[in-house]
Amino acid sequence: MPLTGKNILIGVTGGISIYKTLDVISALNKLGANVKVMMTESAAEFVSPMTFEAMSKNPVYTSLFDKKNAWRIPHISLSKEADLIAIIPATANIIGKIAGGIADDIVSTTVVAATSPVMIAPAMNTNMYHNPVTQRNIETLKSLGYLFITPTSGVLACGDIGDGKLASVEAIVEAIKGQLLYPEKDLLGKKILVTAGPTQEAIDPVRYITNHSSGKMGYAIAKAALLRGAEVTLVSGPVNLTVPSGAEVINITSAKEMYDAVMENAENADIIIKAAAVADYRPENIAENKIKKGGELSIPLSQNPDIVKSLGEKFGGEKVLVGFCMETEDLIENASKKLKSKNLDFIVANSLNEEGAGFKGDTNIVTIIDKSGNKTDIPLSQKEDIANKILDRIK
Ligand SMILES: Cc1cc2nc3c(=O)[nH]c(=O)nc-3n(C[C@H](O)[C@H](O)[C@H](O)COP(=O)(O)O)c2cc1C
Structure with missing residues (x-):
């Protein structure tokens, strides 16, 4: 304890x-x-x-x-x-x-x-x-x-x-x-932008596409950063969590809204940590009325803007950029590719295949990879402890 x-x-x-x-x-x-x-x-x-x-x-x-x-x-x-x-x-x-x-x-x-x-x-x-x-x-x-x-x-x-x-x-x-x-407040004066939770992509007025993200990892990072003295802006998808006291919270629903909120606030941040699980695709058109049952239905999808990529293009080398990568196969290989292609400083890789890791629970198992390919393995731990280890690594 x-x-x-x-x-x-x-x-x-x-x-x-x-x-x-x-x-x-x-x-x-x-x-x-x-x-x-x-x-x-x-x-x-x-x-x-x-x-x-x-x-x-x-x-x-x-x-x-x-x-x-x-x-x-x-x-x-x-x-x-x-x-x-x-x-x-x-x-x-x-x-x-x-x-x-x-x-x-x-x-x-x-x-x-x-x-x-x-x-x-x-x-x-x-x-x-x-x-x-x-x-x-x-x-x-x-x-x-x-x-x-x-x-x-x-x-x-x-x-x-x-x-x-x-x-x-x-x-x-x-x-x-x-x-x-954290009596020393080692992140005092640092401005950290954190994203958390899933996004919801509307199909019609009552339905949407989403994922299982609970937001717990991003919220744990926001909380830990606040305790260590940082100024935190949290861009959050729809979650069931208590807002960390002291954070400026921007609630969004869709990936497009998250893109806008992140881009608007990125300029002001020293460190950007993208822990949100953003939907890659959204329905091409949102039906005006509830889609009725009957017959076959296919929903054409359009690609959402790539927030991490845009951040890498605009702020790579200038701000500390941290991405998350959740995979079901070839975790480290895919995470390393994402780190390079998106011009990030760190990527936090977590696998859905390991017990105690992933979206919903209070624990996770992660590997932090830096630009030079150095890997830090964090075994099964509370998300709160992982949050602090990520912040230690960034520091
Ligand atoms: C019903 C009641 C509620 C009170 N609530 C407060 C309060 O919330 N804050 C406050 O500063 N004083 C409040 N007071 C006044 C203090 O109790 C009073 O100033 C007292 O001398 C404080 O003593 P202490 O600081 O030694 O505890 C309240 C008094 C009463 C009768």
Whole structure:
């Protein structure tokens, strides 16, 4: 599990979105992390410490003055053993206290004593969030190296609509994971364009030609690149996946739409990774009405524009171009041919014939081939791990 051996200390403060912190703790536990919780007195008014104790499977700290374990000095021992401290949710009050150097409860005092990175996930009424004092405190903390998980916009618990909604559980977990696994942000400043998923080529208003691509490989690459600090644009065919938090997503349906979206955004990218399974052909004409049953039917096809080839012609040698190649026979030979003919820097070859590889699952088996013909074999691994190995190779 990716977070095995990591000690995460969650500081919980008195905001209405506190219930979501329980889901964050559960997700971090599932990733293998050891999670401890400290709560302010106000937080304990919202949810009982017992609930956090049961979720984190660790004692919960609610007071600076824990008489039973006074010899441990909780705020010092907690801060020392944490690989990361995350305040979820963070009230306007705790943000103000940290910015002012105040240490008068277990959470604020532990943060003052911290030597590990501190992440702050604010959540509050939109007027409280936009209050210039709150904004000044956030800017002060950012300038001192505190990391913020930006709240989203939406309907708030008080009924107001606006900024200040706690970031999604998934976004918070991804941010924590990214900080723990890639603290150095080795792709910071890089702009990466990723394509993912299948395309759908309409036959008539109700039918289309497509393939089995789930989009999981492309989405895993987008997620991994974001965690490593890259700016990611994801051009996605129709898939059933959660959008990676922080990515700019352009949803398309057909190969022609994907071609347009990629060409429009390629100029701005440093690295282009084409993990989408684009249909090579589309019906020559789209029937205006649903085609009726009866008699023989043949559907003439036209070739779709070759996105990878166009990218190679226009940007080969200028940007890092990575293609994918899925084959059912002569995998390495066909992949090497595609690498050369399309002027790519890397091709990631995967075979449909191997168990655990291919479109639908969470795992894959791939070979990365570079321009000089060097091959890197990646055995059966999670798509997330393969994504990082591809990014390592590009780097
Ligand atoms: C029902 C209710 C909901 C609240 N929700 C929030 C909130 O979402 N964000 C916030 O900053 N303060 C919120 N407050 C105010 C804080 O609880 C208050 O400022 C408290 O002093 C924060 O203490 P703490 O930062 O020590 O936890 C809420 C108060 C109440 C009564």
